[in-house]
Amino acid sequence: MASAGSNNRVITGWAARDASGVLTPYTYTLRETGPEDVLIKVLYCGICHTDIHQAKNHLGMSNYPMVPGHEVAGEVAEVGSKVSKFRVGDTVGVGVVVGCCRACGPCKANIEQYCNKRIWSYNDVYTDGKPTQGGFAPAMVVDQKFVVKIPDGLAPEQAAPLLCAGLTVYSPLKSFGLMKEGLKGGILGLGGVGHMGVKIAKAMGHHITVISSSDKKREEAMEHLGADAYLVSSDADQMAAAVDTLDYIIDTIPVFHPLEPYLPLLKVDGKLIMMGVINQPMQFVTPMIMLGRKSIIGTFIGSMEEAQEMLEFCKEKGLTSMIEMVKMESVNQAIERLERNDVRYRFVVDVARSKL
Numbered sequence: 489m490a491s492a493g494s495n496n497r498v499i500t501g502w503a504a505r506d507a508s509g510v511l512t513p514y515t516y517t518l519r520e521t522g523p524e525d526v527l528i529k530v531l532y533c534g535i536c537h538t539d540i541h542q543a544k545n546h547l548g549m550s551n552y553p554m555v556p557g558h559e560v561a562g563e564v565a566e567v568g569s570k571v572s573k574f575r576v577g578d579t580v581g582v583g584v585v586v587g588c589c590r591a592c593g594p595c596k597a598n599i600e601q602y603c604n605k606r607i608w609s610y611n612d613v614y615t616d617g618k619p620t621q622g623g624f625a626p627a628m629v630v631d632q633k634f635v636v637k638i639p640d641g642l643a644p645e646q647a648a649p650l651l652c653a654g655l656t657v658y659s660p661l662k663s664f665g666l667m668k669e670g671l672k673g674g675i676l677g678l679g680g681v682g683h684m685g686v687k688i689a690k691a692m693g694h695h696i697t698v699i700s701s702s703d704k705k706r707e708e709a710m711e712h713l714g715a716d717a718y719l720v721s722s723d724a725d726q727m728a729a730a731v732d733t734l735d736y737i738i739d740t741i742p743v744f745h746p747l748e749p750y751l752p753l754l755k756v757d758g759k760l761i762m763m764g765v766i767n768q769p770m771q772f773v774t775p776m777i778m779l780g781r782k783s784i785i786g787t788f789i790g791s792m793e794e795a796q797e798m799l800e801f802c803k804e805k806g807l808t809s810m811i812e813m814v815k816m817e818s819v820n821q822a823i824e825r826l827e828r829n830d831v832r833y834r835f836v837v838d839v840a841r842s843k844l
């Protein structure tokens with residue numbers, strides 16, 4: 489990687505070149521470490537389903553070459569003159585957002601992920617006019633506001649998936665007042681985000697039902713992740729028995745699906761929290777929400793403040809992610825397996841030990 493104090497900012501990451509989404513080595517130049525910037529040596533980077541949506545242009549907004557990766561755990565290699573939050577050698581994390589306007593309502597309210605001028609960690613353009621590139625690379629330069637400290641005691645490879653998957657479930661539970669003990673929650677889709685949903689919600693004292701497309705993950709969900717119940721969504725009897733039982737459902741399915749099977753599982757005032765990035769209109773008939781004062785809502789990752797808080801929460805509760813480590817040389821096979829729903833539950837690229 490570009491070393492501290494050196495002028496060599498040329499690095500090689502792995503980039504998608506077109507909507508095939510296949511990643512290959514790509515050489516580019518990092519910006520100089522500005523006064524507010526932190527140069528981070530990337531150690532590990534999780535593979536989120538959003539990386540597939542972006543690399544394969546599911547939303548029609550992808551620009552290439554694109555180096556994905558937004559669950560970044562690394563080590564501070566250099567800090568700018570005005571950086572007060574970090575020192576060289578600190579273990580740190582970076583997520584989905586690396587910039588915002590700092591002047592709008594959401595920015596002033598410290599929910600900068602909802603700033604209309606947010607800058608994404610890749611597939612975006614930075615304030616210098618250059619493309620942003622993500623964590624499937626040996627280094628990143630990031631404004632200190634968008635860097636979090638990974639607490640001592642949390643292994644960086646375990647922490648990587650928390651930077652998106654963990655935060656994505658922590659934030660709605662907190663912001664919708666759902667951190668209360670004793671709530672009954674559903675996790676729809678047991679993947680990277682879903683498995684963190686089970687762990688985080690259980691740590692908040694919730695009774696958790698996993699709603700899955702198959703029976704394949706039942707034993708792991710109940711025995712290793714600590715879920716209390718498991719429903720197969722195609723089993724009409726199991727679904728009928730669960731009607732009116734849940735305070736919320738976190739829906740992580742990454743493709744179009746009808747909502748009618750899931751809304752009846754919610755109690756009065758229940759919330760269906762949509763997480764999946766889906767490029768088609770969703771559907772439901774309105775009485776399904778009216779007749780129970782239910783809400784269908786969505787959230788986008790979480791704020792930097794929540795990210796730091798969530799990491800401390802995970803450390804305090806002893807929560808880790810369940811990961812399968814891969815080298816960058818195998819990243820394309822890992823992406824194919826993620827697409828086939830063949831991972832328990834998050835791939836993490838061992839960037840520092842990969843041939844780049």
Ligand SMILES: NC(=O)C1=CN([C@@H]2O[C@H](COP(=O)(O)OP(=O)(O)OC[C@H]3O[C@@H](n4cnc5c(N)ncnc54)[C@H](OP(=O)(O)O)[C@@H]3O)[C@@H](O)[C@H]2O)C=CC1
Pocket residue numbers: 535536537538539541652653656676677678679680681682699700701702705740741742743745762763764765766787788789790826829833
């Ligand atoms: N809103 C936000 O801020 C964020 C959104 N996301 C989005 O959330 C979604 C989930 O991400 P992630 O957890 O990484 O994805 P994963 O692929 O790891 O998990 C998705 C899970 O959904 C279920 N699933 C997958 N395909 C289907 C299908 N065709 N029909 C029904 N169920 C299916 C599977 O669970 P099972 O086997 O149990 O059925 C699968 O494990 C993505 O769309 C991602 O872009 C991610 C992070 C942040």
Ligand SMILES: O=C/C=C/c1ccc(O)c(O)c1
Pocket residue numbers: 536538539547584652765788789
């Ligand atoms: O994985 C994190 C990103 C989530 C995301 C949410 C909404 C949206 O439109 C995206 O493009 C990405």
Ligand SMILES: [Zn+2]
Pocket residue numbers: 536537538539558652653
């Ligand atoms: Zn993500």
Ligand SMILES: [Zn+2]
Pocket residue numbers: 588589590591592593594595600603604605
């Ligand atoms: Zn703003």
